Amino acid sequence: MRKRMFFILVILLMLMLNQSCEQSNFPLHLEIPYIETGVDYNEWALIPAGEFYSGQQNNLGKIDYDYEIMITDVTNEQYAKYLNEALKKGTVKIENNKVMGYYPGERFDGHKHEQQIKAGYWIYVPLDEPGVRLKFNGEGFTVDKGFENHPVTMITWFGANAYCEFYGWDLPSEMEWEKAARGTDTRAYPWGDEINEHLANYNRSNKLIRKLFGLDSGITTPVGFFNGREYKGFQTKNAQSPYGLYDMAGNVWQWTRDDYPDMSDRFMRGGSWANYDYNLRIWARNSSRPDYYAINVGFRCVRKASQKNEAN
Amino acid sequence: MKFFIERFHFLFKSTKGLVLVAIAMISLVTAIWGTLSGPLAEWGIKDVTVRLLGMKLNPVQREGRIIMLYHAIAMAVMAIEVYFITSIVQIKKHRQSIINATVTVGYLCAMIFGLGFAYFGYNWTFHGLFLFGLSLIFFSGILLAEALWPWRKEYRVSNLEYAHTKKGVDLERIAFFAMTLSALGSAMFGAVAGSYWGQGHQTFLAENLIRIPYKTPFELAVIGHLHIMLTLIAVAITLVVGRWFDFKGVFHKIAMPLMIIGIIIITIGVWIIVPYRPIAHTIIYVGSVFIMLAALMLVIYGWKKLIHDRLTEQGITKAGFWRSFKALLHDPIKFGPLWQMVFMNFTVSGVGIFMAAKLDEIFRVWPLREERIVLTGHWHVLAGIIATIIMMYYADIVGLKGKIRKWFGWILIIGSDIAFASATLFSLKRLFVKQYFQEPFTKWSMLFLEIGLASVLIILAMLLLWRLFDLFKKEGVWKKELISPKLEASKTTVLPGVSEEGKQ
Numbered sequence: 138m139r140k141r142m143f144f145i146l147v148i149l150l151m152l153m154l155n156q157s158c159e160q161s162n163f164p165l166h167l168e169i170p171y172i173e174t175g176v177d178y179n180e181w182a183l184i185p186a187g188e189f190y191s192g193q194q195n196n197l198g199k200i201d202y203d204y205e206i207m208i209t210d211v212t213n214e215q216y217a218k219y220l221n222e223a224l225k226k227g228t229v230k231i232e233n234n235k236v237m238g239y240y241p242g243e244r245f246d247g248h249k250h251e252q253q254i255k256a257g258y259w260i261y262v263p264l265d266e267p268g269v270r271l272k273f274n275g276e277g278f279t280v281d282k283g284f285e286n287h288p289v290t291m292i293t294w295f296g297a298n299a300y301c302e303f304y305g306w307d308l309p310s311e312m313e314w315e316k317a318a319r320g321t322d323t324r325a326y327p328w329g330d331e332i333n334e335h336l337a338n339y340n341r342s343n344k345l346i347r348k349l350f351g352l353d354s355g356i357t358t359p360v361g362f363f364n365g366r367e368y369k370g371f372q373t374k375n376a377q378s379p380y381g382l383y384d385m386a387g388n389v390w391q392w393t394r395d396d397y398p399d400m401s402d403r404f405m406r407g408g409s410w411a412n413y414d415y416n417l418r419i420w421a422r423n424s425s426r427p428d429y430y431a432i433n434v435g436f437r438c439v440r441k442a443s444q445k446n447e448a449n
Numbered sequence: 450m451k452f453f454i455e456r457f458h459f460l461f462k463s464t465k466g467l468v469l470v471a472i473a474m475i476s477l478v479t480a481i482w483g484t485l486s487g488p489l490a491e492w493g494i495k496d497v498t499v500r501l502l503g504m505k506l507n508p509v510q511r512e513g514r515i516i517m518l519y520h521a522i523a524m525a526v527m528a529i530e531v532y533f534i535t536s537i538v539q540i541k542k543h544r545q546s547i548i549n550a551t552v553t554v555g556y557l558c559a560m561i562f563g564l565g566f567a568y569f570g571y572n573w574t575f576h577g578l579f580l581f582g583l584s585l586i587f588f589s590g591i592l593l594a595e596a597l598w599p600w601r602k603e604y605r606v607s608n609l610e611y612a613h614t615k616k617g618v619d620l621e622r623i624a625f626f627a628m629t630l631s632a633l634g635s636a637m638f639g640a641v642a643g644s645y646w647g648q649g650h651q652t653f654l655a656e657n658l659i660r661i662p663y664k665t666p667f668e669l670a671v672i673g674h675l676h677i678m679l680t681l682i683a684v685a686i687t688l689v690v691g692r693w694f695d696f697k698g699v700f701h702k703i704a705m706p707l708m709i710i711g712i713i714i715i716t717i718g719v720w721i722i723v724p725y726r727p728i729a730h731t732i733i734y735v736g737s738v739f740i741m742l743a744a745l746m747l748v749i750y751g752w753k754k755l756i757h758d759r760l761t762e763q764g765i766t767k768a769g770f771w772r773s774f775k776a777l778l779h780d781p782i783k784f785g786p787l788w789q790m791v792f793m794n795f796t797v798s799g800v801g802i803f804m805a806a807k808l809d810e811i812f813r814v815w816p817l818r819e820e821r822i823v824l825t826g827h828w829h830v831l832a833g834i835i836a837t838i839i840m841m842y843y844a845d846i847v848g849l850k851g852k853i854r855k856w857f858g859w860i861l862i863i864g865s866d867i868a869f870a871s872a873t874l875f876s877l878k879r880l881f882v883k884q885y886f887q888e889p890f891t892k893w894s895m896l897f898l899e900i901g902l903a904s905v906l907i908i909l910a911m912l913l914l915w916r917l918f919d920l921f922k923k924e925g926v927w928k929k930e931l932i933s934p935k936l937e938a939s940k941t942t943v944l945p946g947v948s949e950e951g952k953q
Contacts, residue, residue, distance in 0.1 A: 193509060194651050248662055250813055267885040325508035332508075341491060354888040399662040402817070413486075416818065418508050424660055425816040432885055434816075 165267055169283035169350045172368055176361025178212050178286065181205040182317070182380045183442060189316045190323045193420040198312055203442035206309060206317045209360035209383050210288035210391060210435045211300060213270045216262075217278040219300050224277065228303065230258070231273060234265040238299045248399035252426050260428055261296030268432035283350075286359040288389045288435035294403045294427035297392040297436035306438040308394035311422075313439050314406050318386070318419050320379030325418045327378035327385040332417065336363055336376045337387030338410040339417055345371050346410070355410050357388055357433075386417040389435035401426055409433035456920055458931060464536040465846055465930040467549060471529045472843060473913055474560060475522055475836075480906070482518055482564075488899060505570045513652045517567035517579075521560040523678065524586055527632075528556040529839055530685045531593060536936045537692040538625055539604055544596040551589035558582025583640075590633045597626040610697040612705035620705035621696075624688055627709050631716040632681045638720065639674030642667040656821045660813075666723045673722040673729075679828060680715060680740075684708070686838050687744050690786050693842060693936075694751045704746035711739030741798065744790050751787045752777055781858025782845050786838040792866055796873045797831045815879055826876035830869045837865045840909060846936055847916070847926065860908050868901025 183205050191198035220236060223229040229238045242256035264273050269291045270284040292300075294308075301307050309317065318327045326332055334342035343355040349371050350356055361383040362368070365375035378385045390405035402424040408417035411433045415421065425434075460466040481502070484494045499506060506514070531552045535545040559582030566575035598604075605617035612620035642650055650667040655675060658664055664672070688708070696704070715736030722729040759776035760768050768776065778784055804812055804823060812820050844857055874881075875894040882890045919925035 193512070195509075250660075250662075250809055252813075267883065323509070330508060400660065402660055405816070412818070413490075415508070415511055418511075422657075423816050423818045426814060429814070429816060431816065 165265070166270075166272060166281045167284075167352075168281060169352070169356075171283045171285065172349075172359050172362070174286065174359050174361040174364060175366065176209060176364055176383060178207070178209040178215065178360050180208045181440070182208050182382055184313070184317050184380055187321065189319060189321050191312065191315055191420075193418075195323050198316070200312060200316055204313060204439050205442055206313065206380075206382065206439045207437040208381055210389055210437045211297075212286050212360055213280040213289045214285040216289040216292065216300060217271055217280050219303055220262075220271070220278045223299075223303060228299070229261060231264070232258070235263050236261040236273075236296070238295060240295050240298075243396055244398075246399045251399060252401035254401055254427065259295040260293050260430070261299060262292050263430060266291060266430075284357075287357045288360055288384070290357065290389055290432050290435050291430045292392075292435060293430045294392050294425075296430075298394070298427075300436070301438040304438070306440040308392055308436060309439040310395050311393045311404055311406065314385075314391065314393050315419060317380055317382055317439075318378050318407070322379075326376075327382065327419065328374075328376045332386075332414045335372060335374045337408075337417060338362065338384075339387040339408060340411065340413050342387075343410065357410055357435075360384055360388070362388075386419070387412075389433050390423050390431075392434065392436040403427050405434060455931070456927070459920075459927045461553065462546075463931055464532050464549070464936055466927070467532045467553060468529055468843055468846070469916055470553075471525045471532070471556065472839070472909075473916075474557070475525045476906075476909055476913055478518075478522060478525075478560065478564065488895065502569075504568045506568070510567070510571075512654050512657075514567040515654065516652065517563045519675075520583075521563045523682070524556040524559045524582070526682060526835070526839070527586065528552045530682065530689065531589060533689045533842070533936065534593065534625060534685070535596070537689065538597065538622065540596045544592065548589050548592045548596060551585050551592060555582045555585030555587075555589060559586065587633065587636055587640075590629060590636070594626060594629045594633060597622060597629055599623045599626050608697070610701070612702040620709065621688065621691070621701070624705055624708045624712065625685075627712045627716075628681055628684050628688065631712055632678065632685075634716065635674055635677045635681065635719060638670050639678070642670040642674070656824045659820065659824065660817055669723050669726060673719040676733075677715065677719040679831060680737075681712075683831065683835055684712060684740060686835050687740075687747060687790070689842070690751075690790075690838065691747050693786075693845070694747070694754060694783075696747055696750055698750065700746040700750040704743040704750075707739045707746070708743035711736045711741075711743060714739060737798075741794075748787045748790055751783075755780065755783055755787075780854070781862055782841050782849065782854055785841045785858055785862045788862060789834045789838055789841075789865075792869070793831065793834050796869045797827050797834070800827045800873060800877070811880070819879060823876040826872050830872055833865060833869060837861055837905070840905075844912070847912075847930075857908055857912070860904050864901045864904030864908075866901070868898050868905065871895070871897035871901060 183203060184200075186200055186202050188197055188199045190196070220229060223238070229236050231237070237258040238261050240254070240256065240259045243254045245251065245253045245255075262271060263269060264271065270281045270287065270289070272279050272281065298308055324330055326336070328336060332339075334345055338346060338358045340355075346356060346358060347353065349369060363373045363376035364383065366373055376386070377383060385407055387408055388410055389407070390409045391407045393404050393406055395404060403426075405423040405425070406419075406421070408414075408421060408423075416423070458466075460470050481498060483489060484498045485506075486495070489495060498504070532549060535548050540548075558578050562575040562578035562582060566572055566579055569575075599618055599622040604619055604622055606613040606619045607617075614620065645667055646652070649665070653668065653671075655668075655672045658668060658672075691701075691704075713736075715733055718729050718732030718736055721732070756768075756773045756776045759779045760766075760773070763776075765772065800823065812823065840861060841858065844854065844861075849857055871894045875891065875898065878887055878890050878894070916926070920927055922928075
């Protein structure tokens, strides 16, 4: 009996190792069905100046200027377009299968655990890492089929910041992000206080989303996916924020702009497809060094309200 | 009526009954609240629990709820340790009764009303009763410290094999006393910060603040409080296990001073964290080394004793490695606690040291949420290890014998260690697998974690069901335990003026 139990344990352990190792054969690029959400990811939402409740303890915050924020995360298609333009302009370069760009560096306070960010070329996006949906063919960038309207991922903070700056915009500050997600009340999620798999792409909705794309693992959803539409039997609810933003909870973490003293980490908001619901609450924060990239991290930009006409 | 009175006497007046009630309460809370997170939440069980019990889970109050849950379980664990201490350390009978009664009412109030407050609609009367419960537990700690006062003449050691001072003061008793005093002061540390809630202090989980360079004094106090309380719970159970094994001799004489010094240093390290944060950590590390060395002495002594006792039982005077090894593993219930202390080095201390050494190189390169998983993972494992040691001691107390004892012991050791090892591997997964390929690794490590935990919970449930059904028997085990409630921990002979439970 003991021998049999030991044998079963060994088999299970071997299966686990085998399963984990098998993944190294996983294709670098994937093709998935394209899903049209009907949401225009070139749209911006106006966030009026004013007070709002900030953080878990509902502290009163105030932003004294109007600003606009993208209604969705930046998509793979948008980022590929940017890279092609930047490549032509010479603001990015490809080095060792990485897209690199110049960053002027920032103040180093020498605090414990702080990483020094010197002026120089920093990674924007790796091209040979699994999970990257952008391809470089020697001349320009294209996107894996079906991922065009998914949020761009595997982008470092430098890459996100460079995108926004390229068009004269900014990454949102944490306060700007929060006001845009929450509006003027004390809700926990952009749409209210309840959460379920029909409202956002997070840990609990993985099963349904895998089925939709015919995949074995969790994945991003197209931006604006949770808008009340039905996709092949998967009924979503409209999960817009009070100002009409999509995906402010779930799908991908979003980089924010702030550079706080004595630390090099940049903060991310919103939670992702890989997280439990509590990470999707409006005040939940994640952070990492600005050269960090991951399959569940993306971004969106903000701009001054007065920039609207210039951009159009 | 007699039926209930007799059982009430057993459950709430005898040490064994009190331990049984506390274990049952913790199990009940674990079973219900365990459905609110992790895979059970994913499978939709959480929704059923919430609906069925009418829980009100406002997302904004999640952190507060978790803090309350930690306190509810921790108070019951502390009560169990108090029962053990008052039974195995010489204390006068009337003191034991008062301490046990106070801590029992305290933890039941804290647990029932604390969870009632946090999970069922924020009834502030419940919150008041929760605080009342905590206050009673604190008061029982004061009573315990007074009862443990090591410099009383009647508690001087008569058997010189036990660690003692030149004047015969029992060093083990001093260790228990130091641990109790430290726990009282450290509880105040948390209580003072908590009393400022809403006035400069807000609810937070320590793991959410790890990367914030500046923390408020209240935040530092709470972080210190939660770390030292778990450490002291671990110290207390180590001392209890020492008594269970009748720890004595040269190892005891080395271990007890180390333990006392370790407790004092760690306490200083934690208490100075607010004004002297930069050096506090170093002091805590030094204190930990002393305590871990003391635990190592116990493990060496205990394993030698286990081998010796078994070989003597078999009538073998000389034995080679394998025979000794077999003798060591003969009784899993007694081998287990010491093994868990060794295993802890791989899943708790080892991870902690590795993390400290490679913090900037590895863990601060990962995102905050990943670092959080390692941090919460390793202290959950420590708490789990303490729980398994308590379970093993309880299995010994209730007199599990023969094959049932072996099955219970081995399932507990193997099941929990698989779970703890899987949790550790899961938390460190980025060391072995790229994020993109993590899902199968996560799936398998979680499966092993669930299998391990499920096996532990199943045997625990079986043990509790047996005890529950036993209560309905006229001459059940409970009756024997009521007649002979003393825990086996034969240290020194009972001295004049010191009463022994069960001989009254």
